[in-house]
Amino acid sequence: MKYPMVDLVGQYKKIKPEVDEAMLKIMNEASFIGGPAVKSFQKNFEEYLGVKHVIPCANGTDALQVALMALDLKPGDEVITTSFTFIATAEVIALLQLTPVLVDVEPDTYNIDPLAVEKAVTSKTKAIIPVHLFGQCAKMHELKQIAKKHNLFVIEDTAQAVGADYTCPKSGNTKKAGTIGHIGCTSFFPSKNLGAFGDGGAIFTNDDELAKKMRVVVNHGMTVRYYHDYVGVNSRLDSMQAAVLDIKLKHLDEYAQARLKAGKYYNNAFANNPKITPPYIAEDYTTHVFHQYTMVLNEVDRDGLMKHLADKGIASAVYYPVPLHLQKAYVDPRYKEGDFPVTEQLSKTVMSLPIHTELTEEIQKEITDAVLEFVNK
Ligand SMILES: *Cc1c(COP(=O)(O)O)cnc(C)c1O
Secondary structure, eight states: OOBOSOOHHHHHHHHHHHHHHHHHHHHHHTOOBSOHHHHHHHHHHHHHHTOSEEEEESOHHHHHHHHHHTTOOOTTOEEEEESSSOTHHHHHHHHTTOEEEEEOBOTTTOSBOHHHHHHHOOTTEEEEEOBOGGGBOOOHHHHHHHHHHHTOEEEEEOTTOTTOEEEOTTTOOEEETTSSSSEEEEEOOTTSSSOOSSOOEEEEESOHHHHHHHHHHTBTTEEETTEESSOOOBOOOBHHHHHHHHHHHTTHHHHHHHHHHHHHHHHHHHTTOTTEEOOOOOTTTBOBOOSSEEEEESSOOHHHHHHHHHHTTBOOBOSOSSOGGGSGGGOOTTOOTTSSHHHHHHHHHEEEEOOOTTOOHHHHHHHHHHHHHHHTO
């Protein structure tokens, strides 16, 4: 593809001398695991996020799993999450023998619908996992109110929205995505907004007790060397990943600006076109860091458009083609087709275009011209 979904090579070239030096240093020291690079990144990330504790781990899926493991839940306890997300969010709930309770999303932001969450709460509900999908925050204020009323934990899946700001409409306070609920979980998968050169993840919390427990859980449940108080996991961020992340963290706001600019360029190009509903930016309470640029196609042959773009060397993708409740591994008598109409409609009509930190207006013009040529024909 001439224009892939992300351009990680272009991004690397701009920080190459600094990254190469940091990598060589780790190789020369052989400080591969738990070296000073991990501590440094942890401290800098805590400062950036304005959060008391960052707990680095091996990937975003582990981050979600460890967060749930820290809550002392029992098999069969219910965790509410969105039907329109990457599978990892529900996977960890199922793996821990908890019950994923899925709910529909809002048609404009594609994020979990607080009204649907409220309706799904039962006496077994213990937690809510909102996902800040594609780069903007879910309605955390409303979700936190529901959580408070029913005594639930809120775990934010901020794998796609690291660096986004959420402003509470009531208090006017602004916080970073992932630091609003009890626990935040993120991923450093290479194509994420803060991407490593391999796998990585982190958990955020302001709660000292939860932090203490999660630090033990990620390290085999070990409190004192070879004394294990909990069944834990082995989930570490390695030094090379931490070193890259520490360098990229300094550029994260700049990266977010570049993505937002690109998102707005697309939005302008598609404004007022009846065939395209561009993504809505809920500016009154969240910034959008455009992990994905995902639009809704109105009566457009999606496969045809994707082929038309591919023929011109332009990548496109569908996030996500199958809602969670219709996934084979998650078939459940509680759910059937038609239960989550917004999610189901989105899965049939959304399409994502390349968005990353290296896009130029010239490239974007080629992309939007190619999209418009097909949808207007
Ligand atoms: C990427 C992603 C994850 C999982 O992260 P990994 O690091 O790949 O395990 C979880 N949730 C969402 C919404 C994601 O986009």
